[in-house]
Amino acid sequence: MTFDSIIGHKRQINILQRSLKNQRIAHAYLFEGPDGVGKRLVAVALARALFCQTGDGCGDCPSCHKVDHNNHPDLHLLDAEGTSIKIDQVRGLQQDLALRPLEGKYKVCLIDGAEQLNPAAANALLKTLEEPQPNTVIILLTSQPEKLLPTIRSRCQRLPFHRLPKQRLAEILANRLELDETEALILAALSEGSFQKALGKNKGLYLERRGDLLHSLLSLSAGSIIPLFSLAEELAAEKEQLDDILEIYQVFFRDLLLLKHGRPEEDMVNLDLKETLYRQLAVETTTSLLKKLQALETGRYHLQRNVNRQLAMEFMLMRMTAA
Ligand SMILES: [Zn+2]
Structure with missing residues (x-):
């Protein structure tokens, strides 16, 4: 080097x-x-x-x-x-x-x-x-x-030392991983300027699994207790990647919050999921988005404190569906 x-x-x-x-x-x-x-x-x-x-x-x-x-x-x-x-x-x-x-x-x-x-x-x-x-x-x-x-x-x-600017990292990733522009921007935004994250195992999580993970979450409703428990179980079984998954959820709801407040689409991270974003935007209010973000933050906090993972995820999902 x-x-x-x-x-x-x-x-x-x-x-x-x-x-x-x-x-x-x-x-x-x-x-x-x-x-x-x-x-x-x-x-x-x-x-x-x-x-x-x-x-x-x-x-x-x-x-x-x-x-x-x-x-x-x-x-x-x-x-x-x-x-x-x-x-x-x-x-x-x-x-x-x-x-x-x-x-x-x-x-x-x-x-x-x-x-x-x-x-x-x-x-x-x-x-x-x-x-x-x-x-x-x-x-x-x-x-x-x-x-x-x-x-x-x-x-x-x-x-x-500082993180690389998103645009610069996206250019490098596009070259090195042969990604299209949208994929490279998503990867750069989610890895927060960290090469190690972008090039490591999170690449699959961010580009391939993100859509499914969001879909499982968004299909929950306040009354659907069985699917909620089973998603909590799936999440709890994620070993090292659970925190990154919760971060994917946070970024999604942050995108919605920005859209709600009239920010342009280019500022979104989930550029490839516009349809999902707008469908969800129609059913959210600023308050419900803030409550969901708060529930995710608490979920991540609990995980760091080594509480029971399954319980922490159930509690988090209940708060999110009630929001
Ligand atoms: Zn030498």
């Missing part, structure tokens, strides 16, 4: 390239921004440029090859074991950083999901950040910088 092959993040890459050129690389960076937008790609590209024998991450020298194959001896990767990054992992890192680089001038450590550092690990890491070794670069990646110790944040050069 070179800087040039990364899509977007030009400002961030410029800053890093300028520091490389002026040999003013910071001891520690904090790359902060939403998951899946490419923070890790930029971090690996930086590591590659630091190790590269020609100095720019050429892609052809043995050092670049080692980074690409994930076996460069001076690149240390750290991420959560289980649910947290533990103190033993940070101690291992410290021992490693105390040694001289094996091949090049630098040692680089990448800590992905830095918000998962547990308190002991965070305090240990803070010591390393306070007494930086020469020629070591630590890059912390996080989508939740507020969860890091303020003292860790202040020791790092912070570099914020």
Whole structure:
């Protein structure tokens, strides 16, 4: 991965390239921004440029090859074991950083999901950040910088990353996945600028299953208790994708709310479901839409709190059909 092959993040890459050129690389960076937008790609590209024998991450020298194959001896990767990054992992890192680089001038450590550092690990890491070794670069990646110790944040050069604009992501997706313009726009809008979401397993969910999922929901009525229970059961059985499904529902009702208030059709996400949108629009009021959105929000909240999934979905659907 070179800087040039990364899509977007030009400002961030410029800053890093300028520091490389002026040999003013910071001891520690904090790359902060939403998951899946490419923070890790930029971090690996930086590591590659630091190790590269020609100095720019050429892609052809043995050092670049080692980074690409994930076996460069001076690149240390750290991420959560289980649910947290533990103190033993940070101690291992410290021992490693105390040694001289094996091949090049630098040692680089990448800590992905830095918000998962547990308190002991965070305090240990803070010591390393306070007494930086020469020629070591630590890059912390996080989508939740507020969860890091303020003292860790202040020791790092912070570099914020942003989602790609919807239109730009849609163009890239249309090219890469051979989608038509409408499909690409839907995928870009639902994945909220996250490449990982758009290219991963959610592509099928967003483009193929979305229509059916909405149909099952919209065919429920206040009196139809049996279909309601069976949809709740189906939803509860969805493993990792349930939250994304509820988000699809939210986006649909948000589209309706915007239409109700006279926003143009181009602003809708569900551009391919206009007929369904207008049919539903005729039976909704602003109040009923707001109540449905509220029920969905509560449903997602309950799921995060690990309540009984089936009960949470039944409660949510009842509130929605009553709205
Ligand atoms: Zn190289």
